[in-house]
Amino acid sequence: MQISTKRTRAMLIGVVCACAGLMGFSIDASAQSANVQKIGFLIPLTGGSGKLGQVLMEGSTVAIDEINATGGAGGKRLVLVPEDSQGLAKQGMDGIRKLIDIDEATFIITGWTAVVMAIAPLAEQSNVYLISASTASPAVRGVSPHFQSTWMFDDETVKLILPYAKSKLKVQKLAVMTVMTDLGTSLRDAVKRDWERLGGTLVGDEAHQQGETNFRPAMIKMLTTNPDAIYLTTSNGKQSAQMVRQARELGYKGIFLSFGAIEDPEMLTIGSKAEGAYYSAPAYDPDSPHPTSRHFVELFKKKYDRVPNVHQANHYDLIHMYKNAADALVKQNKPITGANLRAYFVANMPEYRGASGGYRFNYKDGSVLRSSIVKTIKDGKFLKVADLD
């Protein structure tokens, strides 16, 4: 079959134009990417903690918008790249690989113990810096020099909430519902140790799997010990809500104690059954007169038409911490790598005052100290009850 010369010529011209177009597009894309810095956001966005993850992202998004409106960070426009970890190690690894290999992120906001434990070695190996405001387990203490928490580990928050429970809430008999994870077991050990040190009695200790939904038999058993309070170790808001609901259905009128992860929208879905839950949280006050806090609250209300919570404030702070580091590194003509970010933080940021309050970092083991408060759930809201030392 003869191919007409005209058709061949037309085809060749078409191929050349397509190639030129593609080259132009890729040149344009790389020109664009040269002006953009991607920040990874590896957090559960679906699943039992998905609602909370979406909440966290709002805080970071406000900071990104604010920074981009004033010229960006390190001379570049910031883009937040979310990856859904579902709070699971495997999904966390899939997410970080994509963030590192495709998005070339060198600063990744992450959280949840199982995810951090899985991704920390790869982050260090790839010269990426991980920062978190949603990892509570002391199991991640010292996991990598490329990981820094901005949320107090629970062996430290336990030391704050338990004395409050004993002295102010008059709790004598404490029971623990332990989720069989690194976080759960380390938290149970910390609770047991500190409660006995305070002279209290641990009357019950029931363990459950991560995916459990039926807590009635365990609660029936636990309630026979008549605890004044039950400490919940799960970080899954839906699971916490389920436990509290089922305990209240069985007639439990006592107190629930937990840590900051219980400040989850899922807890508000069970209505008045959630009342009587107390937990420690960073000393964030949306009515604080501090200029940084006030500025953040105004920006957030303007974008989302509601008052931000501590998690949103924390995640706003993480982006601003990055901005400080990125601006400084660019000024020093240093590339923004995980190692350089860490070096900057260690040298220049032993403490930080952000929208969510004060931070005092321990870069040796990745922990942080925060001024803390006790909060409770009342009238469908998370409310401050007292300051903690």
Place this chain on the structure above:
Amino acid sequence: MDSLALLFNLFLDGVATGAVYSLIAVGFSLLWWLADIQHLAHGGITLTAGYAIFFVVASLDLPLPLGIVAGLAVAALLGLALEAGVYQPMRLRGSTEMALLTASLGALIVIEYSLTLTFGPESVSIDSGSLRTPLLPDMLRAVDRFAAITVGVTLAVFAGLAALIRYTMLGKAMRAVAENAALAEVVGLRVLRVQRMAALLAAALVTPAAALLLYGNGVTPSDALHVVLTAATIAIIGGRGSIGGALLAGLLVGIVEAVMQWQFSVGWRLLSTFGLLYLLLLWRPQGLFGSKA
């Protein structure tokens, strides 16, 4: 509450849980008996009915009876679709039992992922409100109106099913097909039609269980396989095709799971279920009320 009172409470809680298990298991047992299918997609149909009820009651804010009708309709259609569209064509082509099992597993996965894509991966539930208030809070925490409704509905469904199998023409046809499908065909019974009716019935039977799950612990797409494995375990323990067996085995599994927490933590729950299965199979391989091959 002393130790014996705790044991009694756990026993009663196990009865309510086991009643729900029985309701899920009886449909599985029915199809296994009548059409020789290990209907793994049964778990997916159960959860689909739950999500249908949730959609109607929680999302559209319509009364529960309408939700039940919706759940029934969706489950029945899905069950019928699988029977007519998957199992029967495969049987007519001479497919092996393993092939049917694999097809059923494939259907389960499709249903699970469809539910996940539509409703998300997290569980959904509806608050049962004051139905969960213990009737005797100090002594019998496990006894509340929801538990009573659960047991009542289960007994009513089983009584109705037993009457249908025993006294109706459809029930007699089902027994004939289960006994000897070829002979039933010869005497004029339309075997394919009977099998479709059985599939419809098995699917419809999950609806009350789905509603009880929704108002209890909630339904989650990823639970589909666990639901059907529990149903299969109970069907094996009870004996293939035995309605009474499915009821008693479900109650037994529910009670054992609850009671074992008297001394062990809740994390050992699944171990108790399958431990019971293995012990029973060692003693009586045909199940409690099954007949020996």
